[in-house]
Amino acid sequence: MVQRLGSNTDTTRQMLNKTPSKYANVYLMAEDDPGDAELVKQLLHQAFGDSYSVICVDRFGKVLDALAKGHFEALILDMNLPDRSGVKNITALGNQYPDLPIVVLTGQDDLEQAVDSLNSGAQDYLSKNQVTPELLSRSLRYARERKNIESKLKKALQEQAHSNARLKNLAQHDTLTTLPNRAHFQITVPRMLMRAARAKKWVALLYVDLNGFKKINDSYGHPIGDELLRQLAARLKATVRDSDFLARLGGDEFVLMTDLLEDKREVYKLIGRLLAVFDQPFTLDKHEVPCTPSIGVAFYPDADNLELLMKQADCAMYEAKNQENSAVCFYTTQLESQYARNMEIEAHVNHALEAAQFDVQFQPLVSSGNPGATHIEALMRWRSPELGDIPPSEFIPIIENSPTINEITHIVVRECGRLLKSPGVFNLGYTRLALNVCVSQISSAAFCDQLLAWLKDFGIAADNICLELTEGHLMKNVAQCGAQLQRLRSLGIHIALDDVGIGYSSFAHLLELPLDYLKLNRILIDHIDKKPRNQALAVGIVEMAHRLGIKVVAVGIEREEEFRTARQLGCDYLQGYYIAAPMQIGEISRYAKDRPRSDLQLKNETV
Structure with a gap:
């Protein structure tokens, strides 16, 4: 029809x-x-x-x-x-x-x-x-x-295309925060650099890392840590411009690539906005959790490729972590040299352990009031055939948050056990062994358990040991360390606070910590006989410490005048090259035998 x-x-x-x-x-x-x-x-x-x-x-x-x-x-x-x-x-x-x-x-x-x-x-x-x-x-x-x-x-192709798009989105975005991930970053940023090259403009890479994020995870649990990262990502997204590129590389590391800049100084406002993100604490499961960042900044075309740009920003970020008064650090060539040195040390440390390149030496501390009572500090030394002699002040900060630090401490405890087994050590007047540990170790109950096990294995009585911690690090981690220090002190281990007197102390914390000794920073002792202000500060610390039942050690004594002045100011123990240089195990016994007690007595009485 x-x-x-x-x-x-x-x-x-x-x-x-x-x-x-x-x-x-x-x-x-x-x-x-x-x-x-x-x-x-x-x-x-x-x-x-x-x-x-x-x-x-x-x-x-x-x-x-x-x-x-x-x-x-x-x-x-x-x-x-x-x-x-x-x-x-x-x-x-x-x-x-x-x-x-x-x-x-x-x-x-x-x-x-x-x-x-x-x-x-x-x-x-x-x-x-x-x-x-x-x-x-x-x-x-x-x-x-x-x-x-x-x-x-x-229809099947459309569904497949949708599935592919979804998989691509998952592959290029962080599932926790929904931010672009490292893969997306590696694809997008090179295009941004090429655009900057064509326009002959600057771009800045800001590398953001959270301070103390591991402690937040340990204290509140990983779900709380994840929620912190989600909230932070939301704050950052609301802060940056649409033309900037924000990504999460993993863990607590974020990167921000700016849009084109006419002048490097344009990044200052952006940094200000980023820092403002952390002004308010994060509300996490009814907890108000403060959080601070460390931000490293590097610029293209100062770094002319992505790999170098990332390296420089990462280097600057780690320097920002070491700064006391600023959360932001801009990359410099001086930082590059230090960064390269740190990476070199980190790359060699495991081989150094295997090759037995670490050596423990012992330096005496003499008592001002009793020449016969001498303490000994165990000092780690690293003699690398490739890198030369590396002092603890250089390699310890690099490895203190890695498992390697515990291996180092194990060597020190082992050598202390060997020293105590040397004939007549305590008959020669040595009464206590001091060894240095990191705050990151003491804040861990597992490490303290391990330390006590080592002391038992090597036959070292707790009362023979004094643990030394650096003041600057301990003052920033009192809450985390306090319980473990109290525990160790209750078992007879003595506690010393090192590097006192230069810039860190909130002396109120001394009331919270079970301290036996304060060791004055060597900068305070250097030429103290000629510096009335240093003397005044030292007297104040000594007076306060004695009222709290704490003894004071003057460190870094290299001249007779410093020796006399420190004793005159009331320091209980004296340590430095003027008294004795660090020695091997065998030299410690010979030192006490060969050096007449009258000589020590003379020095202690020369006022």
């Missing part, structure tokens, strides 16, 4: 309202020639009998009207319609009705047009001069099947 669009028959209304009718095959035909329309109708009748219906329109605009109102099995399309013609009709219909099968039926035997039609989305191209009922029937059936397969394939 052929119906013209606009007919008032019930069949037409059914078809356009998508109401099922007795016709299994409902087609839309665009044909402006009535004779050709009648030909198609006869072909369809021969192919389908009475089980079909066709709506015939003579304008392209009417094709769109019909498609907007009804559903059709396929469109039989003449290429030349009065209001619009050509393959552009196929393209337009495919864009608007992607699931519509289209069979072109035209009077033109044009191979090029046929190829264009198929490339534009038609399922088949037939010539009116050659079409037969069987050919038309087969073409319409195959057109529906091909369109169905095409639609399913398109």
Whole structure:
């Protein structure tokens, strides 16, 4: 049955309202020639009998009207319609009705047009001069099947594309904070550097690391630590500009690459905003947790590639961690030299342990009031064939937060055990052995357990040992160390605070810590006989310490005048090269035997 669009028959209304009718095959035909329309109708009748219906329109605009109102099995399309013609009709219909099968039926035997039609989305191209009922029937059936397969394939490809996009997003974004991750950073930043090179502008890389994040994890648990990172990421995203690139590299490390800068100083405002992010504590499971950053800053094109830029910013960030008064450090060539040295030391330390390059020496401390009572401090020395002699002040800060530091301490405790087993050591007046430990060790209950086990293994009584900790580090970690220090002190181990008197102390903390000794910083003792202000400070510390039942040690005595002045100021013990240089185990015994007690007595009485 052929119906013209606009007919008032019930069949037409059914078809356009998508109401099922007795016709299994409902087609839309665009044909402006009535004779050709009648030909198609006869072909369809021969192919389908009475089980079909066709709506015939003579304008392209009417094709769109019909498609907007009804559903059709396929469109039989003449290429030349009065209001619009050509393959552009196929393209337009495919864009608007992607699931519509289209069979072109035209009077033109044009191979090029046929190829264009198929490339534009038609399922088949037939010539009116050659079409037969069987050919038309087969073409319409195959057109529906091909369109169905095409639609399913398109849907599958879209789903795959969506899945790929999701996987790519997961691969390039941090799942915890949703920020770009290291992989995304490595892809994006080189393009930013090339853009800066073309524009001849600066860009800055800011390397942000959280201070004490491990302690937050240890104290509150990893879920709280994760929530801190999420909240921090949200604050940072709200702070930086859309044109800046913010990423999380892993752990508590974030990087920010700025947009183009006309002048390096433009980064100052951004740094100010970043620091302001940390002004307020983070609310984590009802806890108010303060957090501070260390920020290293490096610039392109001072560093002309990403690897070097990252290295310089990382170097500056670690220097910022060592600074007392600033959370931000800008990279300099001096830092590069120090950074390279640190990396070199770190790379050699494990081999040094295996090759037994670490050596323990012992330096006596004499008592001001009792020349016969002498303490000994165990001092670690590293003699590297490649790097030369490396003092503890250089290598300990580099390894103090790694497992290697415990191996170093184990060597010191072992050598202290050997010394105590040397013939007559305590008969020669040595009463206590001092060894240096790091605050990072003392804050760990596991390390303290290990230390006590080592003392037992090497036959060292707790009362024979004094643990020395650096004042600057301890004052910043009193809460973490206090409990372990109390525990060790209760077992008889003595506690000394080293480097006192230069810039760190909140003396109120002395009331909280179970201290037995304060060791005055060698800078305070240097030429103290000629520095009344140093003397005044030393007297004040000595007086305060004695009232608290704490003894005072003057360190770094290298001149007789310093020796006399320190004793005169009330220092209980004296240590330095003027008294004795660090020695090997065998030399300690000989030192006490060979050096007359009268000599020590003379020095102690020369006031």
